[in-house]
Amino acid sequence: MSPRSISDLALHDAPVVRVDDTVEDAVKQLVESQLPAVPVVDQSGVYRGIFGEREFMKARFPGYLNHLHGTAFLSRSLDDSLEKRDACRHEPVGNFMSTEHIDVGPDFADTQVAELFLHHQVLVIPVVADGQVKGVIMRQDFFRAIAERFLAGGTAA
Amino acid sequence: MTAAILIFVVALALIASERVDRTKVALLGMTAVVLTQVSDQEHAIEAIDFNTIGLLVGMMLMIRMTETTGVYTWLAIRAAQWSRGRPLAVVLALAVTTVVLSAFLDNVTTILLIVPITFLLADALDVNPVPLIMIEIFASNVGGTATLIGDPPNILIAGHTGLSFGEFITNLGPIAVLTSIVVIGGLYFVFRNQLHITEESRERVMDLDASRSIEDATEARRTVPILLITILLFFFHKALGLEPATVALAGASVMLLVTNQDLHKTIAGIEWPTLFFLIGLFVMVGALEETGALGEVANGIASVTGGDRVAELLGIIWTAAIGSAVVDNIPFTAAMIPVVDSLGGGTDNAYWWSLALGACFGGNATIVAAAANVAAVGMAARAGHPIGFVQFLKYGIPVTLVSLVMATAYVMVRYA
Structure with missing residues (x-):
């Protein structure tokens, strides 16, 4: 029997949120699940995107932040006066999710997962089969699984 | 000739509709022109104005390296702080910074x-x-009018005519400054009630x-002086016998040599879509010119005006403005250039200044202009x-309307 792949070891069940759920609900899910991002599905359960720490920050902080070249000139005293977009609380999460599909199919290789983590700097990769989310792989777990195997001197799967 | 006109009109309509990206439209139009053999490949390549492309590439590279x-x-933060949060001063600080930057950098940047x-x-x-x-949008379009490198229509006109940086700034600078003052002042007056700033927030x-906004001071000391020297050189390019593209590319090459920034990232910072848009446009306009379509337009105009100079000056300003407002001032200017060229217009180049003023000021009318x-x-x-x-x-x-009326008066007083 071949040893389980690292990605299998790192596969994590994940709650999903629906595109029409509010940002507030999605953030609750994020906090409760302790995942850095959760997959977003449409009404029929098909995977549409991902909503996580980055997307939440984009929704919550001023929309022009992305366009500034740097923000080192900001001081703490200004934090209160900069527009915090609280209105996003009741908006559908679909408006803020990332639709850049960085995911893997059911039959993925560890190398593919490693390549995605390296190239896209994401923290979570959803595993999707026929449009349905089967779980997520967290970078942290993936790293721990490789590190444990590496330190144990075992061979890679 | 019909095919060339048809391709160009369809392309303009598609660009104006904003359904398809303008670069894609221009490249498809260019392909159509060559595929239908309206223009053969050799002529198509000849139609591309590499002076314009070179100038843009040089400026884009220098802007990219300095902005990082x-x-x-x-500069923007210092200007805002100079205003100390007083409403009129805030407007002036931002608008004047925009006018000055847009005169020497491109407007989009x-x-x-x-x-x-x-x-x-x-x-x-x-x-x-x-x-x-x-206010900033309007200031950037008016400010860009002032110089050869400030706005794409001017770059196109310079590419075709060889008019110098000095000629642009002495002929267009005064009216651009005057119009900026009127437009900024007028808009401040209109918006003044929305610009109440409390004492408390002024402090902020x-x-x-x-x-702390200077991310890399050593890099700034290396690159910014080169940009300033290049701009200075623009003032003397004619005396030195150099084309603007040569000056811009020389500046960019030296800057590339001294910078520590990654070459690939810098070159990727060139706005390739704009360049490909212009290439496609040059080929389409080249076909219009080659088949005589634009000559007919010029003849048509000349027969209406009877060669009357004042009528032609007015015609150029207002047609360019309306065309730019509806379509996009770049393709419209590109098509107008051969027409204005065949109209002639004398040695004071008043026709070219009218075209520049119409196209640049017309750029303020609509979002798509x-x-x-x-x-x-x-x-x-x-x-x-x-x-x-x-x-x-x-x-x-x-x-x-206000800026065009001012431009018209200026052209009449100075050139008619």
Whole structure:
């Protein structure tokens, strides 16, 4: 029997949120699940995107932040006066999710997962089969699984 | 000739509709021109104005390398702090910075630099950012009119005619400055009630630490002087016997040599879509010219005006303005250039200044009239302040009319 792949070891069940759920609900899910991002599905359960720490920050902080070249000139005293977009609380999460599909199919290789983590700097990769989310792989777990195997001197799967 | 006209008109309509990206439209149009053998490949390549392309590439590279140092953010923040949060001074600081930057950088870059900072300042000062953004859009289009490198229509005209940087600034600079004053002053008056800034929030601009916006001071010291020297050289390019493209590319090459920035990232910072858009456009316009279509337009105009100079000057300004407002001032100017060329117009080049004024000022009328408007409105929407097409028109049309009337008066007084 071949040893389980690292990605299998790192596969994590994940709650999903629906595109029409509010940002507030999605953030609750994020906090409760302790995942850095959760997959977003449409009404029929098909995977549409991902909503996580980055997307939440984009929704919550001023929309022009992305366009500034740097923000080192900001001081703490200004934090209160900069527009915090609280209105996003009741908006559908679909408006803020990332639709850049960085995911893997059911039959993925560890190398593919490693390549995605390296190239896209994401923290979570959803595993999707026929449009349905089967779980997520967290970078942290993936790293721990490789590190444990590496330190144990075992061979890679 | 019919095929060339058909291709160009369909392309213009598609660009104006904004359903398809203008670069894709231009490349398809160019392909259609060559595939249908309206123009053969050799002529198509000859039609591309490499002086324009070279000038743009050089400027884009230098702007890219200087903007990563944070020097423009520093400039905008210093200007805002100079205003000390007083409403009129805030408007002046932002508008004058925009006018000056857009005269020497391209308008889209100016807008991309100034608009995000403006949102931040508006937040800190607790005012609606939209009036400030609108003023900046208009200031960038008017300011860009002043120089050869300030606005794409001017670059196109210079590429075709060989008119010098000095000739542009001495002929267009005065009216650009005058129009800026009137437009900025007028808009401040219109928006003044929306620009109440409390004493408390005025203090907040002083909390910004401009010096920390310089991300790499050594890099700034290496690159910014080269940009300044290049701009200085533009003033003397004719005396030195150098084309603007040569000056810009020389500056860019030296800057590439001294910079520590990654070459691939810098070159990737060139706005390739704009360059490919222009290439496609040059080929389509070249076909129109080659088949004699634009000559007929010129003959048509000449027969209406009877060769009357005043009528032709007026015709050029207002046609260019209306065409630019409806379509996009770049393709419209590209098509107008051969027409104006065949009209002649004498040694004072008044026809070219009229074309530049019409096309640049016409860029203020609608969102689609100039690329800078599209960029600013897009950023505003992403920042949660959508500016509607009609809302823009409410200010764009009056601004355009006032500036065109001023431009017309200027041309009449100085050249007619």
